[in-house]
Amino acid sequence: MDERNFTYMFYGFAAVWAILAGYALTLAGRDRKIRREIENLKRLLEERERK
Amino acid sequence: MRERVLYALGVAAALLLARNLYVILLVLPDEAEQGAIYRIIYFHLPAWFTCFAAFLAAGAASAGYLARNDSRYDALAVAATEVGLAFCTIGMVTGSIWARNQWGIWWTWDPRLTWALITTLVYGGYLMLRRAIEDPNERAKNTAVLSIFAFTSVVITYKAIDWWRTQHPGPVLSFRTGGGKIDPAMESMIYVNWAPFLMLAVVFVVVRMRQELARRELDALRRFAHAM
Numbered sequence: 001m002d003e004r005n006f007t008y009m010f011y012g013f014a015a016v017w018a019i020l021a022g023y024a025l026t027l028a029g030r031d032r033k034i035r036r037e038i039e040n041l042k043r044l045l046e047e048r049e050r051k
Numbered sequence: 052m053r054e055r056v057l058y059a060l061g062v063a064a065a066l067l068l069a070r071n072l073y074v075i076l077l078v079l080p081d082e083a084e085q086g087a088i089y090r091i092i093y094f095h096l097p098a099w100f101t102c103f104a105a106f107l108a109a110g111a112a113s114a115g116y117l118a119r120n121d122s123r124y125d126a127l128a129v130a131a132t133e134v135g136l137a138f139c140t141i142g143m144v145t146g147s148i149w150a151r152n153q154w155g156i157w158w159t160w161d162p163r164l165t166w167a168l169i170t171t172l173v174y175g176g177y178l179m180l181r182r183a184i185e186d187p188n189e190r191a192k193n194t195a196v197l198s199i200f201a202f203t204s205v206v207i208t209y210k211a212i213d214w215w216r217t218q219h220p221g222p223v224l225s226f227r228t229g230g231g232k233i234d235p236a237m238e239s240m241i242y243v244n245w246a247p248f249l250m251l252a253v254v255f256v257v258v259r260m261r262q263e264l265a266r267r268e269l270d271a272l273r274r275f276a277h278a279m
Contacts, residue, residue: 013072015144019137
């Protein structure tokens with residue numbers, strides 16, 4: 001492969017993977033947050049029912 | 052079952068991306084004038100295609116919401132918009148890196164680039180508007196109208212290189228030019244690499260849509276819990 005401008009090509013490819021991975025991690029983080037909130041809400045409802 | 056299909060699609064996309072990377076780096080010939088940097092096109096164009104497809108899906112889902120008043124359409128619209136913006140960011144960043152290397156500048160106010168930025172801002176505004184409206188029905192209705200009108204910006208972005216003389220390269224793909232502007236092997240690789248991007252986008256949209264629907268149920272339950 002011609003190595004002219006290789007560094008910028010690498011930056012471009014790295015940016016693609018970084019953005020895709022960043023978005024996938026954001027989605028995973030949101031999933032965890034929603035699950036945590038559901039658990040908290042369940043606990044809250046159980047406490048209210050007991051009262 | 053659906054969960055398995057989703058995982059399979061994600062794994063297939065990752066494998067296809069790895070295989071394509073091998074072909075892009077080691078099999079395809081170099082471009083005579085640009086050297087290695089031209090290979091950014093294999094990610095830049097598929098990212099924009101995916102972005103435009105996602106925004107089209109968001110517009111169609113928004114029209115579906117206005118016609119049927121079903122919140123699943125609204126969830127699909129917001130999911131497709133957010134995923135479209137992620138791919139739009141890939142398009143903007145890879146384009147900017149290519150421009151820095153080939154033109155010596157990261158950015159110029161050329162019609163194609165400016166409309167791409169306007170499209171990004173309009174869809175970013177869509178997501179911000181959703182945060183600003185409290186009532187779920189009002190939020191869905193107002194943003195659905197915005198999403199439908201926002202698609203005109205996508206069309207202008209796409210056609211900018213036909214309508215105006217731009218610093219951004221003109222059309223090269225054969226379905227726009229009739230052929231002869233790009234080597235067929237290089238052109239077909241652009242479409243081959245679009246496939247895993249589309250597969251990833253579908254996975255992201257489904258996951259994001261589920262989160263949106265779960266969030267709504269959660270908000271409704273929270274209101275119910277406070278009313279108890």
